[in-house]
Amino acid sequence: MNQYYPEALVQKSQEAKIRAYCPYSKFRVGAAVLTSNGTVFTGCNVENASYPLGLCAERTAISKAVSEGYTSFKAIAIASDLEDRFISPCGACRQFMREFGSQWDVYLSKSDGSYKLMTVEELLPFSFGPDDLGARENTVGNSKL
Numbered sequence: 001m002n003q004y005y006p007e008a009l010v011q012k013s014q015e016a017k018i019r020a021y022c023p024y025s026k027f028r029v030g031a032a033v034l035t036s037n038g039t040v041f042t043g044c045n046v047e048n049a050s051y052p053l054g055l056c057a058e059r060t061a062i063s064k065a066v067s068e069g070y071t072s073f074k075a076i077a078i079a080s081d082l083e084d085r086f087i088s089p090c091g092a093c094r095q096f097m098r099e100f101g102s103q104w105d106v107y108l109s110k111s112d113g114s115y116k117l118m119t120v121e122e123l124l125p126f127s128f129g130p131d132d133l134g135a136r137e138n139t140v141g142n143s144k145l
């Protein structure tokens with residue numbers, strides 16, 4: 001899928017939000033990540049009675065994609081119940097996204113479906129990533145294959 005519609009991705013993130021498991025914060029979040037070949041994986045936040053174990057929607061969606069063999073992404077949309085603010089990914093999720101590149105799109109949305117487009121680079125400038133460890137694809141140690 002070379003062409004995608006942000007509204008459709010935001011819609012999928014809103015649908016994923018319905019499954020949010022957030023008995024403690026009551027703060028529902030959904031995410032929908034679009035792979036480079038057009039497959040969409042969704043995720044919601046998954047909280048835990050041991051609070052630090054809670055997982056954000058963005059990382060849930062990306063982990064689902066990676067576990068199915070997808071590591072190249074075009075975009076991710078994030079949804080919450082906030083009416084007057086665009087939901088913004090936490091620092092951990094920004095770094096998690098950065099693992100898979102800095103030049104892909106992040107749609108921050110409001111509950112009415114309106115959105116703001118940013119890139120991973122804009123959300124996490126001067127970032128640390130796989131290339132800093134010489135761990136790019138097709139690279140073993142310091143020698144490129």
Ligand SMILES: [Zn+2]
Binds near residue numbers: 057058059089091092
């Ligand atoms: Zn997060």
